[in-house]
Amino acid sequence: MGGSFTFVAPTISIILSGRFSNIGDPIVKFKRTMRAIQGALIVASTLQIVLGFSGLWRNVTSLYFLLSITTQTHVLSPLSVVPLVALVGFGLYELGFPGVAKCVEIGLPELIILVLIAQYVPRILKIGKHVFERFAVIFSVVIVWIYAHLLTVGGAYNNAAPKTQNTCRTDRAGLIDAAPWIRVPYPFQWGAPSFDAGEAFAMMFATFVALVESTGAFIAVSRSASATHMPPSVLSRGVGWQGIGILLSGLFGTVTGSSVSVENAGLLTLTRVGSRRVVQISAGFMIFFSILGKFGAVFASIPPPIVAALYCLFFAYVGSVGLSFLQFCNLNSFRTKFILGFSIFLGLSIPQYFNEHTAINGYGPVHTGARWFNDMVNVPFSSEAFVAGIVAYFLDNTLQRKDPTVRKDRGKHWWDKFRSFKGDTRSDEFYSLPFNLNKYFPSV
Numbered sequence: 001m002g003g004s005f006t007f008v009a010p011t012i013s014i015i016l017s018g019r020f021s022n023i024g025d026p027i028v029k030f031k032r033t034m035r036a037i038q039g040a041l042i043v044a045s046t047l048q049i050v051l052g053f054s055g056l057w058r059n060v061t062s063l064y065f066l067l068s069i070t071t072q073t074h075v076l077s078p079l080s081v082v083p084l085v086a087l088v089g090f091g092l093y094e095l096g097f098p099g100v101a102k103c104v105e106i107g108l109p110e111l112i113i114l115v116l117i118a119q120y121v122p123r124i125l126k127i128g129k130h131v132f133e134r135f136a137v138i139f140s141v142v143i144v145w146i147y148a149h150l151l152t153v154g155g156a157y158n159n160a161a162p163k164t165q166n167t168c169r170t171d172r173a174g175l176i177d178a179a180p181w182i183r184v185p186y187p188f189q190w191g192a193p194s195f196d197a198g199e200a201f202a203m204m205f206a207t208f209v210a211l212v213e214s215t216g217a218f219i220a221v222s223r224s225a226s227a228t229h230m231p232p233s234v235l236s237r238g239v240g241w242q243g244i245g246i247l248l249s250g251l252f253g254t255v256t257g258s259s260v261s262v263e264n265a266g267l268l269t270l271t272r273v274g275s276r277r278v279v280q281i282s283a284g285f286m287i288f289f290s291i292l293g294k295f296g297a298v299f300a301s302i303p304p305p306i307v308a309a310l311y312c313l314f315f316a317y318v319g320s321v322g323l324s325f326l327q328f329c330n331l332n333s334f335r336t337k338f339i340l341g342f343s344i345f346l347g348l349s350i351p352q353y354f355n356e357h358t359a360i361n362g363y364g365p366v367h368t369g370a371r372w373f374n375d376m377v378n379v380p381f382s383s384e385a386f387v388a389g390i391v392a393y394f395l396d397n398t399l400q401r402k403d404p405t406v407r408k409d410r411g412k413h414w415w416d417k418f419r420s421f422k423g424d425t426r427s428d429e430f431y432s433l434p435f436n437l438n439k440y441f442p443s444v
Contacts, residue, residue, distance in 0.1 A: 001245050002261035003254070006210045009379050010202040011037055011255060013371040017199070031190045034253050039193035041250030041257055044203035045243045048211055052240025053441070057211070058232040076232075078328035078411035079336060080396040081219055083343040084389030085325065088216040088262055089318030091347065091384025096315060099308025103168040106148045107305030111312055114140040118270060118313070134271045141306060145170070148303050170301050179297035185290065187251040198372030203257075205376045207246060210259040213385045214242055217260035220321045224265065225274030227430040229418040234431045237441055266314025269321060276434065328411030336409055339395045347388025354382045 014036050023029040051057040100107030118136035122129035132139070149170045151157065157165050218238055222230040245258035268274055289296040329336050357365050364378030380386055400406050407413060417423045421431070432438050 001242065001258045002263065003256045004210050004213075004259035006206050006213065006259065006379065006383060007041075007203070007256040009382070010040065010199065010206045010372075010375045013202060013375050014040060014199050017196075017371065019196075032194070034190040034255070035192065035194045036196060036199060037255060038188070038190065038250045038253050039195040040199045040203035041246055042193055043195065043200040044207040044257065045247035045250060047204050047207050048239050048243030048246060050243075051211070052236050052238070052243055055233065055236050057215075057239045058236035076393070077396055078325040078414065079339060079409070080389070080392040081216070082322055082325045082329070082340060083347055083392040084212070084216040084385055085220050085223075085322030086319050087322070087344065087347045087384040087388045088213055088220060089266065089315040089320070089322065091351070091388075092262065092311065092315045096308060096312040100305050100312065102308070103164065103303060103305040105151070106144060106168060106303050107309045109147065110140055110144040110306045110309035113143060114309060114313060134273060136270065137267065137310060141302065141310075144306055145302060148306070167304055170303060176294060176297045176301060179293035181294050182291060183293050185252050188253070190253050193250065196372075198370060202372040202375035202379075206379050207243075207257060209380050209383050209386045210257065211239060211242070212389055213383060214239070214260040216322070216385055216389060217262055217265050217318070220318050221260070221265050221268060221274075222430070223321050223324065224269040224272075224317075225430075227274070228424050228426050229415050231418050231421045231423065231427055231431065233421050234427075240441075262318055263311065263314050265321075266317040269317040270313060280434075325411070328414045330409040330411075333409040335400055335406065339392055339399065343388045343392035343395065346391050347384045350387050351382050351384045354378060358382070 015033055017033075017036070020029050020033055020036075023032065100111060114136060117132050117139050121132045125132070148168065151168070152170045157168050160168070215235065218235055219230060222228075242258060242260070249257050289299065326340075331337070354364055357363075358378070361367075364374055364382070366374050366377040368374055396410060418427075421427050433441060
């Protein structure tokens with residue numbers, strides 16, 4: 001789990017809200033803005049909590065719902081999953097090489113060294129090849145980070161433009177010096193949350209978009225971890241827990257909501273390590289670094305082009321996982337070709353229009369006096385994965401759905417045994433919760 005860019009637009013709308021424009025004291029304005037964001041996130045979290053733990057999202061992705069209610073077909077098929085999962089990764093292309101190019105003398109070496117260590121070195125060396133496969137990110141980041149620090153202390157950016165210094169230097173803005181040694185976050189640290197109906201609805205739409213994107217990321221993670229296909233009940237349960245994460249984000253005032261981390265999904269594919277123990281230990285480290293501010297600031301001083309270079313590999317891996325589901329589909333079928341091509345093309349083209357319009361004009365194509373309404377329309381259509389997934393889902397469940405040959409073309413028969421949690425004996429191994437939590441959150 002991690003912060004999601006999907007929540008940025010409604011958060012900015014709250015920051016620019018007119019109800020805070022008359023507040024002169026910047027500190028008071030900041031706290032009231034944070035309280036408003038907290039309130040919107042708390043309300044929006046209920047959407048995923050209800051859809052997840054009630055099992056409603058299981059029905060959307062499984063059986064006996066909407067278009068399938070009369071035919072009892074499996075709504076979410078490998079064919080409709082391909083555009084969704086593929087654009088969960090490929091749809092984030094603007095965060096890749098454009099970020100590397102902001103400081104190409106740092107970003108490009110990171111990208112090259114990462115590929116060399118992860119892909120070439122393990123195949124050249126016969127001893128310890130798994131070490132390079134699993135620790136390629138750490139090795140490459142440390143090497144380039146030291147190189148970037150040498151450039152910084154050597155004065156390479158002393159006379160550079162402020163924008164260049166901000167992206168290339170490792171000591172930008174006194175980040176480490178300004179960070180406290182210890183700071184324990186606590187709920188409602190900005191005060192009691194405030195609630196506005198319009199802002200809450202806009203945030204709920206962003207939450208729904210994050211829900212669709214996370215569904216694709218969940219499926220990608222299970223595929224990369226070499227687990228069985230995720231039963232719909234497990235997927236729905238994960239959505240509920242994600243809602244708890246958004247609720248905690250609102251309680252602690254983290255500005256943005258949570259969703260499945262596409263970066264971590266790509267990292268899992270790169271390292272081929274899907275152990276829960278690794279995730280638990282990593283979570284412990286993140287809690288530790290969030291309390292000890294100086295240590296967290298050290299990691300925050302990594303130049304953004306290094307992170308962008310990692311994105312190039314992580315997001316590419318997630319996109320390729322989406323394409324791997326094509327093995328279950330009949331690619332000789334013109335129906336399959338139409339759904340794949342049309343959904344992926346619209347998934348790239350429609351968000352491009354919305355994002356380009358926003359970049360040029362400063363606002364989205366839907367521009368009314370109500371910012372919350374603008375976000376309710378602009379945010380969903382600015383997400384590549386959301387548009388592609390919705391289009392593929394609709395076409396796959398309406399086009400020639402009564403044709404008996406379509407079932408195999410969609411690849412649905414490959415997932416029949418995973419309709420329920422007990423349909424496969426391996427489900428308990430892969431998807432049971434730790435600490436005996438299955439007793440309170442069962443999967444059926």
